[in-house]
Amino acid sequence: YYPREAKTFWATHFLRLREPLSVWEDTRDVVIVDADRCRVVTDWHQPEGARVPRRVVELRGNVAPGTRLTADSTPFALYDLPAPFPAETNPRWIHAARTVKVVEVLDDGAVVEETSVNGFTWQELPLALTPVAPPLAGSQQAAIEEWADEVLAGERMPADPATDLLLRRRPRTGRGALARGGATDIADITSTLLDLDRSYVAVQGPPGTGKTYVGSHVVACLVREHGFRVGVVAQSHAVVEHMLDRIVEAGVPRAQVAKALKATATGDTSFTPIAKNGMAAFIGEQQGGFVVGGTAWDFTHTGRIGRRSLDLLVIDEAGQFSLASTIAVAAGAQRLLLLGDPQQLPQVSQGTHPEPVDTSALGWVMDGAAVIPDDRGYFLAQSRRMHPAVAEPVSELAYEGRLEAFPATAERRIEGIPAGVVPVPLGHLGNATQSPEEAGEVVRIVRDLVGRPWTSGEGEPSRPLQPSDVIVVTPYNAQQVMVEAALAEAGFADVPVGTVDRFQGQEAAVAIVSLAASSGRDAPRGLEFLLLQNRLNVAVSRAMHTAYVVYGMGLLDDLPRTPEGVARLSAFARLVGVQSDT
Structure with a gap:
């Protein structure tokens, strides 16, 4: 898995050095720099204690769909050849690349720090930021190899969390079944974790169901009442730290919860x-239960976490955490708790992998099911975010009709606006990644909404709906830029606009989805990308009261070429209330 990931990355990286920006500008984690919107924050200088001069530059431009820049990451900055600094190049290259450090993430770029090269400094700005190189996976690879050696050495498959996951075994418990019928999901999950026999349990949390709340309270109970030693791992530091914050809120003392901070972190932390x-x-200083957060590298490094030394390892956003990494980190714990939802944003991989390496941990356990089987884990079935009229179509789209809205959400009101999914079909032709017709319709919808009385729930006072109570979600960066410009010109610059990736985990009174493409033939990656149910699920389920779906009517006229395409088009047709002929 890890060599394949690295090989694919470097092959793509060197292609970018040979090809013009127009070929790869829409690639995930690419920012095409617009020099007119950039500035030098701090010019070349040599801070006290630093070995080389450096400068800080604010780079703004066009951010490719799905891009996730993070502070402290080290993407590549690409320059035109000849480069303004000494660089080893190839005769076929048209760009030179060097790593920079992200200091701050912006909506349309990043603030980065550059260092000099052999004493050379320069005034030119980079053309683009491109993806970060994959981390060295030595400890993770070693952990997998140790587990594999154990499998090969035994006469039968071992009884441990990694093997149970890979074989899709039911979680092994002392009582022979998962706990059901307790006062709350938290009580049932806690009871099952206490009963696990070196195995795993999974919790699928659809949008707004309180996955993090449930997970944090389960951990708090196990640490406070049972002295559990717990680890928390995820794909990003932000996800781990958010879970640690909630665990402290749930009652675990700050002194018992720890994580190394990123270099650019500032201010106080709850842990x-x-x-x-x-x-x-x-860990050595703790007399009882504790919680530590970290990366997959931390939990596979024996100098930090001893093999099977943790009572429980929580994998947050397990719908985006690779199966290979899950097997690796499982080496550090007696039990695994998988928290996530494969029906939302999928795992992101650099390489092309065979099954089951190509899927996430939770996706593998669920084996293509929309809802986790009852004998594999728990499904959190009530959303506290969505009005019932939004939850119902989302439930049909992604959860086999099993997701319900919490009763109190029915009290949400926007005067004169119906709750639910509101289709807005438009006739336009030839649009690929941006649609002025849809941008204009978005402005019209926002203008109609702003100022209407908004009641967020029973007993809550009514107030005028603000531009910040609306979000606009679109699959393409070009449409994001067009919609932002149209909203700003109309006086609604405070309306957040972005791709699905930006808004995961967030909510708004109203979500407006603009698909931009006139037809599947016009869409750069076809209907396979545009109508991916995971992305539609995340986009629509941001809405607390109403989700508008603005789309070109030609999208429904295409004939998909694959069974998956037929399923996606049919699901979209049902979402917007159109009878599909497919």
């Missing part, structure tokens, strides 16, 4: 900050 290599020391 105990530790040195980057301080995890083992923190």
Whole structure:
């Protein structure tokens, strides 16, 4: 898995050095820099204690769909050849690349720090930021190899969390079944984790169902009442830290919760900050239960976490956490708790992998099911975000009709606006990644909404709906730019606009989805990308009261060429209330 990921990355990276920007500008994690919108924040200087001069530059431009820049990451900055600094190049290259450090993430780019090269400094700005190189996976690869050696050495498959996951075994418990019928989901999940026999349990949390709340309270109970030693891992530091914040809120003392901070972190934290290599020391000081957060590298490094030394490892956003990484981190714990939802944004991979390596941990357990089977884990079935009229179509789209809205959400009101999914079909031709017709319709919808009385729930006072109570979600960066410009010109610059990736985990009174493409033939990646149910699910389910779906009527006229395409078009047709001929 890891060599394949790295090989694919470097092959693509060197292609970018040979090809013009127009060929790869829509690639995930690419920012095409617009020099007119950039500035030098701090010119070349050599801070006290630094070995080389550096400068800080604010780079703004066009962010490709799905891009996820993070502070402290080290993407490549590409320059035209000849480069303004000494660089080893190839005769076929038209760009030179060097790594920079992200200081701050912006909606349309990033603030980055550049260092000099052999004493050379320059005034030119980079043309683009391109994806970060995959991290070295030595400890993760080693953990998988240790587990594989154990499998090969035994006469039968071992009884451990990694093997149970890979074989899709039911979670092994002392009582022979998962706990059901308790007072709350938290009580049932906690009871099952206590009963697990070196196995796993999964929790699928659709939008607004309180996955993080449930997970944090389960962990708090296990630490406070049972002295559990718990780890929390995820694809990003932000997800881990959010879970740690909620665990402290749930009642675990700050002194018992720790994580190393990123270099650019500022301000106080709810948990105990530790040195980057301080995890083992923190654990050694604990007399009872504790929680540590970190990366897959941390939980496979024996100098930080001993093999099977944790009572529980929580994998947050397990619908985006690879099966290979899950097998690796499982080496550090007796039990696994998978939290996530494969029906939302999928796992992101650099390489092309065979089954089951190509899927996430939770996706593998669920084996293509929309809802996790009852004998594999728990389905959180009530959304506290969506009005019932929004939850119902989302439930039909992605959860086999099993997701319901919490009763109190029915009290949400926007005066004169119906709750639910509101289709807005438009006739336009030839639009690929941007549609002025849809941008204009978005402005019309926002103008109609702003100022209407908005009641967020029973007993809540009514107030005028603000531009910030509306979000606009679109699959393409070009449409994002067009919609932002149209809204700003109309006086609604405060309306957030972005791709699905930006808004996962967020909510708004109203979500407006603009698909931009006139037809599947016009869409750059076809209907396979545009109508992916995971992305539609995330986009529509941001809405607390109303979700408008603005789309070109030609999308429904295409004839998909694959069974998956037929299923996606049919699901979209049902979402917008059109009888599909497919």
